[in-house]
Amino acid sequence: MKKGNLGPAILALCVLSSCAHYEASEPVDAIEPQRDYAAVLSTFDQIVGQALFDPRVLDSPEWQSFRGKFGRDGAVAVNDTEFRQAFENARKSSSLFSHFEVWTKSNATTKPADADATIAFELISDDIGVLKIPSFDEPGLYVNLDASFDEIVQLGVANLIVDLRGNPGGTFAAWPVLDRTAKDEYRIGQLVANRWYSNNSDAPSVSQIMAAEPQTAPDPAALGQDLMDDGLLALAVKPRGARFTGKIYVLIDQETASTSEIVASTLQYNSLATIVGTRSAGEVLNAEPMPLAEGITLLLPVADFMLPDGTRLEGSGVLPDVAASQAEALSCAIRLSQGHQDC
Numbered sequence: 001m002k003k004g005n006l007g008p009a010i011l012a013l014c015v016l017s018s019c020a021h022y023e024a025s026e027p028v029d030a031i032e033p034q035r036d037y038a039a040v041l042s043t044f045d046q047i048v049g050q051a052l053f054d055p056r057v058l059d060s061p062e063w064q065s066f067r068g069k070f071g072r073d074g075a076v077a078v079n080d081t082e083f084r085q086a087f088e089n090a091r092k093s094s095s096l097f098s099h100f101e102v103w104t105k106s107n108a109t110t111k112p113a114d115a116d117a118t119i120a121f122e123l124i125s126d127d128i129g130v131l132k133i134p135s136f137d138e139p140g141l142y143v144n145l146d147a148s149f150d151e152i153v154q155l156g157v158a159n160l161i162v163d164l165r166g167n168p169g170g171t172f173a174a175w176p177v178l179d180r181t182a183k184d185e186y187r188i189g190q191l192v193a194n195r196w197y198s199n200n201s202d203a204p205s206v207s208q209i210m211a212a213e214p215q216t217a218p219d220p221a222a223l224g225q226d227l228m229d230d231g232l233l234a235l236a237v238k239p240r241g242a243r244f245t246g247k248i249y250v251l252i253d254q255e256t257a258s259t260s261e262i263v264a265s266t267l268q269y270n271s272l273a274t275i276v277g278t279r280s281a282g283e284v285l286n287a288e289p290m291p292l293a294e295g296i297t298l299l300l301p302v303a304d305f306m307l308p309d310g311t312r313l314e315g316s317g318v319l320p321d322v323a324a325s326q327a328e329a330l331s332c333a334i335r336l337s338q339g340h341q342d343c
Contacts, residue, residue: 034079040293041074047290053304055197057097066094080104080296097314098283099258101299102292121148127158128337130330133177136170136259145176146241153242159337160244163251165277165326169258172223177263179240181248181272187214188235188266191286191303196231204232206310227303237266248273249333252318253326257281262305265318269307274336275320277329282317 049055057063073086087102119141120132129152138144152160162177178188190209204212214236215223227233250264250273261280267273285301292298306312324332324343332343 033077035293037077037083038075040083040296041071043292044298047292047298048300051194051288051290051300051302053193053285053301054203055194062094062096066090066096069093081106083296097285097301098281099285099287099299099301103289103297103299105295119144119148121151123155123157124334127156128161128334129155129157129159130161130163132163133167133174133260135167136174136263137168138170138173141170141173142176145173146180149176149180149244150242152244157244158246159249160246161249161251161330161333161337162273163330164256164260164264165251165253165329166255167257167260168255169260169283171259172219174259174263175237176240178237178266180242181244181267182237182239183243183245183272185216185236185238186270187308188237188262189269189305189307190232190234191227191305193227193231193233193303195228198231203304203306203310208232209234209306209308209310233303247337249336250275251329251333252277252280252320253329254278254281256318257283258285261313261318265307265313268318268321274322274333275318276322276324276333276336277320278323278326279319280313280317282313282315284313284317 049058052058067090070087070090073089074083077083077086081104084102084104084107091100118138119134121129122132123129131148131152133145135141160181190204190212192204196204209232212232212234214234215226216236216238217223223233223235248267250267252260252264252275256264256277257280261282261284264273264275264280268275284305286303286305287299287301290298290300304312304314322332322336322343328343335343
């Protein structure tokens, strides 16, 4: 073993790792970085400044602390993994917002198919049915949800328990839960993006929110463009198809997040459901992946969600109408559907 050009730290590591065949051809401090990470940080700043959901965040002490630490450690990274780790370490030490990540090839893995991630409807008595939705990101979910509501309506279910415990969110595929249970057209809320603050110093007021014409078609591409153009996108739902008109109970827990929180809060806000469980995750931002460099992607929140009265869910979550632990939420909802006043 050649030891002349090994630093003490590497020697110690070799002893601990039993790397008896390690040979160094140059000093460790001469390792060339994989790319110019200072330039990647510059791209990061440009993208964040142009697209972050609320540019006022950039003046906060929390952001300054995060950016300072990320900048110091990220600029001296020698590979993409170290750059990502610099981001994650800075992220953990600062209280910022959800849906904010850096992906590299080493952590951008494809999630394997999970049989437990498939929606399932079960009739547990003559008048009580349970619709379990583990995720709103399942392929074909919109069609499957529609089919489930066809079955629910055909069976004449009087009490529907929608189980969103552990559901991390997903896409507009969640829409059937809203339009197949709507009695009349109603507002869901609104998304507010960076563009809004080009002409406004504060978040939209209730009067500004109500003046916005709501969109009802769940077309992500069209809605996304409207949001980027105007910075404010009001959303509404119209009744569609054969609708469920009975009582609805929605189960949530601390892992109910994102789109799932929008569904639960919308039904709660419009007095269409009783929410049972624990406070939800409070991670309710709309995010988009944006390339920083070849092999490095930034997941950035580009829009904030607010209820029709301007209430934000990010950081606060959905509070249940009836508190119950994760393990007891289902039995609690069943008791409520049977006419009991409590669990």
